[in-house]
Amino acid sequence: MRIIGEYKEKRKKEPTGSKTKKVKKMSPLIISPAKIREKDIRSPHSKIGSLKKILDQKLSRLIREHEKKCCTCGATTNLQNGHFRSRRFFSTRYNPLNCHAQCVGCNVFKFGMSYEYSLWLDETYGADTAAKLKTESEKIKQWNHLELIELIEATKKGYYFYRDTYNRLSTV
Numbered sequence: 001m002r003i004i005g006e007y008k009e010k011r012k013k014e015p016t017g018s019k020t021k022k023v024k025k026m027s028p029l030i031i032s033p034a035k036i037r038e039k040d041i042r043s044p045h046s047k048i049g050s051l052k053k054i055l056d057q058k059l060s061r062l063i064r065e066h067e068k069k070c071c072t073c074g075a076t077t078n079l080q081n082g083h084f085r086s087r088r089f090f091s092t093r094y095n096p097l098n099c100h101a102q103c104v105g106c107n108v109f110k111f112g113m114s115y116e117y118s119l120w121l122d123e124t125y126g127a128d129t130a131a132k133l134k135t136e137s138e139k140i141k142q143w144n145h146l147e148l149i150e151l152i153e154a155t156k157k158g159y160y161f162y163r164d165t166y167n168r169l170s171t172v
């Protein structure tokens with residue numbers, strides 16, 4: 001009896017919107033994995049950790065496709081998204097200025113070649129770029145759901161669209 005009582009109580013509190021009906025109609029067999037993923041991204045209940053991982057993956061792909069060669073040795077194979085300032089710094093983790101293609105040799109086995117990376121940054125984007133990124137990385141930045149979702153969506157529209165979106169969100 002107690003269980004039934006609790007069940008009824010719970011049912012009463014549930015919203016009777018179209019969302020509930022939609023979920024009931026859906027069969028797990030007809031939902032493609034891509035759709036499940038897309039649905040999860042948009043859900044307000046999706047975990048920040050999952051969104052960060054999805055953004056890491058999408059941004060990595062975007063950077064590698066855009067740059068096509070290692071910024072510290074010029075290799076064109078086994079590319080990864082090499083972060084100048086480590087991924088543990090969230091204020092620069094998704095900054096396109098901090099993310100460039102690097103081969104696995106430079107990024108992993110040579111620990112990111114940070115000295116060579118800094119020279120390349122300054123040469124490519126102007127003096128003190130590396131120093132500015134270091135300062136920026138030490139700031140505290142917490143990305144919220146909406147910002148992460150917006151960045152994930154922006155990766156689908158190309159490198160420059162992502163860069164502009166990032167610059168807008170990071171200055172808010």
Ligand SMILES: [Zn+2]
Nearest residue numbers: 070073103106
């Ligand atoms: Zn390399």
